[in-house]
Amino acid sequence: MGRAALADDASPWNPPPRFAPPDAASDEGGLWAMMAHEEQRLRRSQLLIRDAQLRAYLQGVTCKLGGEHCPDIRIYLVRTAWFNASMAPNGMMQVWSGLLLRVDNEAQLAAILGHEIGHYLQRHGLERLKDARSRATFATLLMPLGLAGSAGAFLAAASGFAYTRDQEREADRIGLTLMRNAGYDPREASVIWSNLLDEAAVHTGANLTSNSPMFATHPASAERRETLAQLAGSGGGDLFASEYLLHTTLLQRDLLDDELKRAEFDESIVLLNRLTKRSPERADLLYFRGEAHRLRNQKDDADLAQADFNSALALPQCPPEADRSLGFLHQARGEKAAARASFERYLQAAPEASDAAMIHTYLQELQS
Amino acid sequence: MKRKLTVLLCVTLAGCAAMGKIESGEQAVGDRLVVSLDGPWNQFNRGVDVPTWTVEGFTVDRLRFFVGVKDGDPIAKRPKGESEQRPLTFHSTMKAHEVVALFQGLYTQDGSTFTLDRIEPVTFIGESGFKYTYTLLRRSDDVRLSGVGYGAVHNGELTVIDYSAPRLGFFPRYREQIEKMSLGAHLRS
Numbered sequence: 005m006g007r008a009a010l011a012d013d014a015s016p017w018n019p020p021p022r023f024a025p026p027d028a029a030s031d032e033g034g035l036w037a038m039m040a041h042e043e044q045r046l047r048r049s050q051l052l053i054r055d056a057q058l059r060a061y062l063q064g065v066t067c068k069l070g071g072e073h074c075p076d077i078r079i080y081l082v083r084t085a086w087f088n089a090s091m092a093p094n095g096m097m098q099v100w101s102g103l104l105l106r107v108d109n110e111a112q113l114a115a116i117l118g119h120e121i122g123h124y125l126q127r128h129g130l131e132r133l134k135d136a137r138s139r140a141t142f143a144t145l146l147m148p149l150g151l152a153g154s155a156g157a158f159l160a161a162a163s164g165f166a167y168t169r170d171q172e173r174e175a176d177r178i179g180l181t182l183m184r185n186a187g188y189d190p191r192e193a194s195v196i197w198s199n200l201l202d203e204a205a206v207h208t209g210a211n212l213t214s215n216s217p218m219f220a221t222h223p224a225s226a227e228r229r230e231t232l233a234q235l236a237g238s239g240g241g242d243l244f245a246s247e248y249l250l251h252t253t254l255l256q257r258d259l260l261d262d263e264l265k266r267a268e269f270d271e272s273i274v275l276l277n278r279l280t281k282r283s284p285e286r287a288d289l290l291y292f293r294g295e296a297h298r299l300r301n302q303k304d305d306a307d308l309a310q311a312d313f314n315s316a317l318a319l320p321q322c323p324p325e326a327d328r329s330l331g332f333l334h335q336a337r338g339e340k341a342a343a344r345a346s347f348e349r350y351l352q353a354a355p356e357a358s359d360a361a362m363i364h365t366y367l368q369e370l371q372s
Numbered sequence: 373m374k375r376k377l378t379v380l381l382c383v384t385l386a387g388c389a390a391m392g393k394i395e396s397g398e399q400a401v402g403d404r405l406v407v408s409l410d411g412p413w414n415q416f417n418r419g420v421d422v423p424t425w426t427v428e429g430f431t432v433d434r435l436r437f438f439v440g441v442k443d444g445d446p447i448a449k450r451p452k453g454e455s456e457q458r459p460l461t462f463h464s465t466m467k468a469h470e471v472v473a474l475f476q477g478l479y480t481q482d483g484s485t486f487t488l489d490r491i492e493p494v495t496f497i498g499e500s501g502f503k504y505t506y507t508l509l510r511r512s513d514d515v516r517l518s519g520v521g522y523g524a525v526h527n528g529e530l531t532v533i534d535y536s537a538p539r540l541g542f543f544p545r546y547r548e549q550i551e552k553m554s555l556g557a558h559l560r561s
Contacts, residue, residue, distance in 0.1 A: 049514050082485045084511070265486055267477025268458055299473055301463070332467060345458070361492040362468055362502060 017181055021127055022072055035133060039094040046080055046096070051181065053081040053101060055256070061251040062099065062117075065101050065110060068186040069118045077124065079117075085262035087200060093129035104252055105259040106199065108277060108282060110244030114183050115193035122178030128171045176228070180235050189241040194232035199278060201229065206270035229343040257323075260292045269300035287322035291329070298329055306333055324353035340370045392417050394425060400560075401437045405497075405531060408555045410549050421449045427546065431513070433537035435550065441530040447474050464528040468493075468502035471523055471530065472512040475504075485509040497559050499524035499538055508536060522554040533557060 026032035046052065053059075059081060067074035076095040078264070086102040097120055107113045123129060167175070170183030180190045252259075263272055276293035283289060297305040313330045316322045329348035347363050347370075394413040400406050401423050413425040413435065419455045423437040424430075441447055443464040467504045468491060478484045495505040501524025508517040519536035535550045537543040 037439050047513075050509055050516060051511065051514060081508075083485055085480070086483065260483065262480075265473075265476045267460060267473065267480075270458065299470065332469070335467075336465065358489060359469065359491045365493040365500075366467075 017178060018075070019071060022076060023127075032130070035130075036094050039092050039096060043078070043092075043094070043096045046082075046098070049082070052085050053067065055081075055255065058251055058255065062113075065114055066117055066121070069114055070121050071181040071185075072313045073121070073125065077121065081319040083258075083262070085259070085266050089116050091124050091129065093124070093133065095124060096147075096336065097121075097124075101259055101262065102256070104255065105263060105279075106203075107196070107248070108212050108243075108245065110248040110317060111183065111188040111190075111191065111242065112196050112284060113248060114186060114188045115179060115196055118179035118182040118186075119193075121182060122175035123167065123171070125178060126171070126174055128167055128175065130168065130268060131171070140193075172228075173231070176232055177235060180232070183240060187241050189239045189243055190236035191233065191239040193236060194229045197232065201226065202278070203271045203274045206274060257361050260288060264292060264295055264299070267299070269296045272296040273300070274331070285319065287316040287319035287326070287370040290319070291323050291326045294326070296331065306336070324350055324357075327353065328359075331363075331366070335366065335370065344370045378557065389548065391415065403440050404559050405437060405439045405557060406560060407533075407553050409553060428537070428542055431533070433546065435533070435535045438530065438532040438534070442530075443528050447530070447532075448478055462530050464530075466525075466530075468504075469501075471532070472504050472521075475521065475532070475534065479508055483511040485511075494522065494555070496522045496524040497526055497557055499526050501525075502556075506536075509532060509538070516540075518547075520547065520550060520554075522557075526559060531559070538553050 021070065026036055028037070059079070062079045062081060066077055066079050070077050073095075077097055078095055079099060080246045081098050081104075082098050084100040084102060085105075086100055087106050088100040089098065089103055091097045097117070103116065104113075107116070176193070180193060183193065184188045187267075263275070268273070272295050273293065276289060276296060280286070280293055286295045290312045294309040294316065297312065298309035310333050313326045313333070316326045317330070327346045327350040331343045331350060334340075334343035334346055344367060347367050351357070351360060351363055357363070385508040392415045394409065394415050396409045396411050398406060398408050411427075414426060416424045416426070416430065423439070425437075426433050437448055441462045444461060446459040446461050448460065458477075460477050462471070463476065466474075472488060472491060476488070480486050485508070489505045489507055491502055491504040495499055496503075501522060504521050504523075506519045506521075508519055509515075510517055516539045517536045518539040519534065519535040521532055523530065523532040525531075533550075533554045535546070537546060
């Protein structure tokens with residue numbers, strides 16, 4: 005499909021009927037057996053987030069988009085702090101938890117799921133598997149648990165299975181159509197890519213595919229973002245922001261914890277700047293942004309961290325760790341009385357904390 | 373058949389060359405750290421950037437020694453091809469929590485999930501140091517590991533001994549030995 009055809013969003017597209025399982029004796033049947041085996045492993049994985057309500061919600065969004073294909077698409081939420089989603093040709097869709105942290109509303113989630121469903125409906129994965137090199141790398145991608153080595157190894161494998169530009173454009177276009185049909189605002193699709201490109205921009209001059217699993221399989225560019233915005237037109241439809249936040253609230257702390265543990269503070273600060281702007285009333289976001297600054301510890305980071313911790317502590321439901329972190333900042337500056345006060349408030353709020361003994365030691369040091 | 377056997381022999385010998393034996397008794401790790409061992413260990417001679425030992429095999433248990441990491445140096449090299457990722461740099465002003473955060477970053481770079489279970493003060497290599505225990509859900513094989521580490525800063529340089537093994541069976545089997553060895557470790561003057 006050429007660019008001109010893409011720009012003409014009026015051309016009709018109708019989803020295909022449900023796919024019948026392939027003959028077990030065929031090549032395709034062999035691939036299905038391989039995928040079924042890996043899906044069994046995925047179901048048993050300890051990395052799977054098993055929150056039944058959240059899974060039902062994700063499956064529900066998938067069904068709103070996928071229509072009659074809904075029973076054939078199975079969604080699995082995998083605990084990994086990066087933004088990624090992938091679809092196997094047999095309907096096994098994986099969503100990584102880092103994606104949920106970066107999505108602001110149900111319409112943005114639908115944009116990603118709709119795009120992946122687009123790949124499924126057009127059988128792009130199967131087309132790629134006709135190529136032997138892609139087949140080898142796909143086996144790696146398919147197995148979130150069979151990946152030996154580092155993120156770099158995954159990214160190298162992922163880029164080996166990247167869809168073609170035409171396939172990506174087609175999936176984008178179908179995703180937008182599915183969003184519109186389900187009542188979502190299609191303009192949110194370009195917002196996601198815009199946000200991801202902002203995060204990636206911290207790596208000046210870097211190859212995007214070498215940093216992001218999503219970009220490794222879904223090449224991103226400003227041109228793609230602009231095309232999505234153009235195709236979305238003047239929008240219409242809803243964001244369903246409160247529905248999304250309601251269903252992901254319980255997971256937020258784990259998502260933020262995992263994000264910080266990646267130790268990619270430049271990216272995290274870009275992300276948290278956006279999230280705190282979106283939800284300035286949330287003390288947890290201010291605390292985590294402060295932590296990202298404190299741990300990065302460059303230039304004005306200590307001052308920025310302190311400002312965030314103080315703002316967080318003035319809000320309801322502030323994590324007690326904000327006082328602990330404030331104590332570290334005071335301690336580093338030699339402000340002993342302020343450090344003691346902060347550590348004592350932390351221990352008062354979390355007397356059974358896993359680091360309580362260590363904090364007591366700091367308090368003793370501060371007495372001298 | 374003869375050719376296959378030759379290839380197999382070559383592969384086996386190459387594998388052996390990558391491993392060395394560490395006998396029980398007092399042993400030096402690098403130039404500085406000295407530990408006393410209750411039993412023998414196997415040492416990796418290739419493919420690792422910090423001294424790494426094992427009893428059961430590389431994919432099962434790992435004992436790693438980060439010795440004399442200087443201010444401004446990374447605790448370990450990033451794997452090839454990941455140069456864009458932020459280096460995990462040690463600074464001598466870091467508190468125990470911040471040092472452990474570096475190890476969190478190291479162990480989660482492949483998408484594994486790290487949970488700090490406990491951190492507490494201990495005396496290690498003659499310094500006021502810290503001990504941390506953690507759980508790691510290893511992404512590569514979906515195995516839940518337990519880990520324990522001892523760390524301290526001496527003359528501005530960081531030393532950490534870190535051991536991890538599958539939570540069931542292996543970790544409890546070696547934990548006591550590791551803790552005794554770590555608490556008895558010292559630096560050569």
